[in-house]
Amino acid sequence: MLKEKLSIIKIGGNIIEDETSLAAFLKLFSNLEGNKILVHGGGKRATSVASKLGITSKMIDGRRITDAETLEVITMVYGGLVNKNIVAKLQALQVDAIGLTGADINSIKSDKRPIKEIDFGYVGDVKEITSHSIDKLIKADFTPVFCAITHDGNGQLLNTNADTIASTIGVGMSKIYDTSIYYCFELNGVLQDFSDKESVIKNIDTETYQNLLKNGMISDGMIPKLDNCFDALQNGVQKVHIGNTAMFTKENNNFTTITL
Amino acid sequence: MLKEKLSIIKIGGNIIEDETSLAAFLKLFSNLEGNKILVHGGGKRATSVASKLGITSKMIDGRRITDAETLEVITMVYGGLVNKNIVAKLQALQVDAIGLTGADINSIKSDKRPIKEIDFGYVGDVKEITSHSIDKLIKADFTPVFCAITHDGNGQLLNTNADTIASTIGVGMSKIYDTSIYYCFELNGVLQDFSDKESVIKNIDTETYQNLLKNGMISDGMIPKLDNCFDALQNGVQKVHIGNTAMFTKENNNFTTITL
Incomplete structure (x- = not known):
């Protein structure tokens, strides 16, 4: 039997932080046909609230060290402020949204990251998702909106990378x-030439990816993202698209599509 | 056809603020049989976060004036910090909880309170609930956990009294x-003699309520609460119980039950 389609859209800080960008994106999202799930981060906002509360954000290699009070800020900002405002705005656009962390309906369970060289604190590495529970919401015609928080099943919330949440749900x-x-x-897609924002590589498959890597065409920051995409594709996801929010406008095809 | 039972439990700041009380209550809640919904406030915690952020909480007659920045704090604390921690703790107790504001699944719509003598700011007076959407969650075996936030349907979140939310859902x-x-x-129930915490009036119906009022037996603070209870009963709710969390222990019957 042919499966129904499901689109999982992940947005980051650049959209969330800016009222106008967020409104424009949510409008595009509301017009997307078919089953859909939104996943959002919200890191910069958390940093600004933390700073107002006198908490210094400690980052190592772009990753937030999440001590107990930072986790409280993240729970407030991701799970409350950002998530619930997005839900309210989607409702105004006739999208029957429901805001979730991984604790809600036990949707995403993770393990607290083991302490090695670095103690990341209350950071979760995703372990399992409860697909049938998430599906109950979709079948009920609700649109799940996930923030970047999971739980360990023992009452502990955990800060979790939003990209990973999107690929795990996928x-x-x-x-x-x-x-x-x-x-x-921010970018239009994966670029052939980083100095030319229009040089989008429109299609990447396993073979072209290997060639691009061999020729040093992929920037260091992009490699883990693309590895993560191929990992998702190898585990059942049909297609991964990378680009800015213009990829949801019908006339635009200037973004990157990744397949096996 | 006989209707299934549904219990709606509202808890306030005295339980939420105290880790031990909250853990004890959630354990009792998890053991409650049948369909159930939890409604919580969280006012004191919001006041303390607001104060750390340098926002002075303005109260008039015990009601919070909710300006834009106070609404942000409330959204963070009620919708994020308090709600999602309760959800995670319930999951650890095998309750398949889902945390909600009134914006989620458009469950509770309200009108921003009109400005008369006092401008309460972003405070909502409940207008309607979407029973069939809330029921989809219950039928899916999820346990809704509502915080005291609603929305106006046009993208605006609104601070809303938790008692009213409980009665409206009811x-x-x-x-x-x-x-x-x-x-x-905090108390065992509605008291006959306010100086005797054990003098619980176990049953109140319309007639006894009128007599208690006539004889000045009900304290001023209790009258709006009881009026609210009778209002709910007149509009379809079967029973209202008032007491402390011990009312969920099987051996205890020292609380107040209100019927028409």
Whole structure:
């Protein structure tokens, strides 16, 4: 039997921080046909609230060290402020949104990251998703909006990378749906030439990716993102798209599509 | 056809603020049989976060004036910090909880309170609940956990009294379920003699309430609460219970039950 389609869209700080960008994106999101799930981060906002509360954000290699009070800020900002405002705005656009952390309906369980050289604190590495529970919401015609928080099943919330949440949900839901993931970021897509913002590589598959890597065409920051995409594809996701939010406008095809 | 039972339990700041009380209550809640909904406030915690952020909480007659920045704090604390920690703790107790504001699944819509003598700011007076959407969650075996936030349907979140949320959900769900509301507060129940904490009036109906009022037996603070209870009963709720969380222990019957 042909599976129904499901789109998972991940947005980051650049969209969330800016009222106008967020409003424009949510309008595009509301017009997307079919089953959909939104995943959002919200890091910069958390940093600014933390700073107002006198908490210094400690970052190592771009990753936030999440001590107990930083976790409180993240729970407030991601789970409350950002998530619930997005939900309210989607409702105004006739999208029957429901805001979730991984604790809600036990949707995403993770393990607290083990302490090695660095103690990341209350950071979770995703372990499993409860696809059938998330699917109950979709079948009920609700649109799940996930923030970047999971739980360990023992009452502990954990700060979790939003990209990983999107790919894990994608993999989990691909048992039920023909699943595509859309990663929205600042650029138009994966670029051939980083100094030329228009030099988007429109299609990448396993073979072209290997060639691009061999020729040093992929920037260091992009490699883990693309590895993560191929990992999702190898585990059941149909397609991954990378670009800015213009990829949801019908006339635009200037973004990157990744397939196996 | 006989309706299934649904219990709506409202807890306030005295339980939420104290880790031990909250853990004990959540354990009792997890053991409650049948369909259930939890409603929580969280006012004191919001006041303390607001104060750390340099925002002075303005109260008039015990009601919070909710300006834009106070609404942000409330959204962070009620919708994020308090709600998501309760959800994670319930999951650890095998309750498949889902945390909600009134914006989620458009569950509770309200009108921004009109400005008369006092401008309460972003405070909502409840207008309607979407019973069939809340019921989809219950039928999916999820346990809704509502915080005291609603929305106006146009993208605006609104701070809303948690007691009112509990009674409105009670009334709305009474079309589908045989609905009881449990209001948890510090006292054992409605007291005959305020200086004797054990002098609980176990049963109040319309007639006894009129007599108690006539004889000046009900304290001023209790009258609006009881009026609210009778209002819910007149609009379809079967029973309202008032007491402390011990009312959920099987051996205890020292609390107040209100019926028409």
